[in-house]
Amino acid sequence: xxxxxxxAIALLPVLGFPVLGFPPLEAGAVQLRDGKTYFLHLPTFLxxxxxxxxxxxxxxxxxxxxxxxxxMGENLQRLEIVQSEGxxxxxxxxxxxxxxxxxxxxxxxxxxxxxEIIQNQDRDQRKIVITFDPPIPANGELNRxxxxxxxxxxxxxxxxVYLFGVSASPQGDRPNTQFLGYGRLNFYDPFR
Numbered sequence: 001x002x003x004x005x006x007x008a009i010a011l012l013p014v015l016g017f018p019v020l021g022f023p024p025l026e027a028g029a030v031q032l033r034d035g036k037t038y039f040l041h042l043p044t045f046l047x048x049x050x051x052x053x054x055x056x057x058x059x060x061x062x063x064x065x066x067x068x069x070x071x072m073g074e075n076l077q078r079l080e081i082v083q084s085e086g087x088x089x090x091x092x093x094x095x096x097x098x099x100x101x102x103x104x105x106x107x108x109x110x111x112x113x114x115x116e117i118i119q120n121q122d123r124d125q126r127k128i129v130i131t132f133d134p135p136i137p138a139n140g141e142l143n144r145x146x147x148x149x150x151x152x153x154x155x156x157x158x159x160x161v162y163l164f165g166v167s168a169s170p171q172g173d174r175p176n177t178q179f180l181g182y183g184r185l186n187f188y189d190p191f192r
Contacts, residue, residue: 037172040073040138045166046145048183050155055187057155061098064166064183066146068101068136074170075135079148080177082127086162089126092117096151097130104143111136111146135171159189 044067052060064081083090097115100108113132120127130148156162164183169175 034174035172036174036176037074037170038176039168039170039178041069041071042178043068043072043076043146043168043180045181045183048164048166048185050185050187052155053185053187055155055159055189056157058153060155061149061151062164062183062185064148064150064164066148066166066168066180068140068144068146070140070142072138072170074172075138076146076168077132077135077171077175078169078177079130079132079146080127080165080167080169081130081148081150081183082125082165082167084125084163084165084182086156087158087160088156090156090162091153092128093151093153094128097128098149099130099132100147101136101140102145102147103141108147115150156187159187159192161186 046065046067048062048064050060050062064079066079068076092115094115094117097113099111099113101111102108111132112134113130115128115130117126118129119125128150136146162185164185166180166183167177168180169177
């Protein structure tokens, strides 16, 4: 019982509650001695959706929406999207990748960045890495969203569920990449 009370008291200043009359402390970025950086508050994966969900269609865009907390503690440097399930591996037009911040008002602020594919030899997987330049600031409006749009060359040939794992990395020389969740896209065959 005593340990639990001590831990709770030790965390109160970090959580913004005053302790023994001292003002609350501002929480900053988390960086360990080995140089690894972490988010203080993780972004939250919300959903994935496709503008066209018919198999083999062209001109679709796959949108991945991530809620950004008011203070992440560290700037958001990179987003990774990995196709983890589906009957075929999809190819993308990376030069047409779009990214923007969307405020609660609906206003969109375009973000510059570079998208590239990195091949994971161990798992025979490819991941799309979007590096933001400059990084997305750690502090921002409440309820803002990061929206990333990927343009496939075409939708898959085969209908079914396609899953995409989404991860985020803070800024730093040794960022700790955090898995945010899976985006699920369903494609169907209109002739079935």
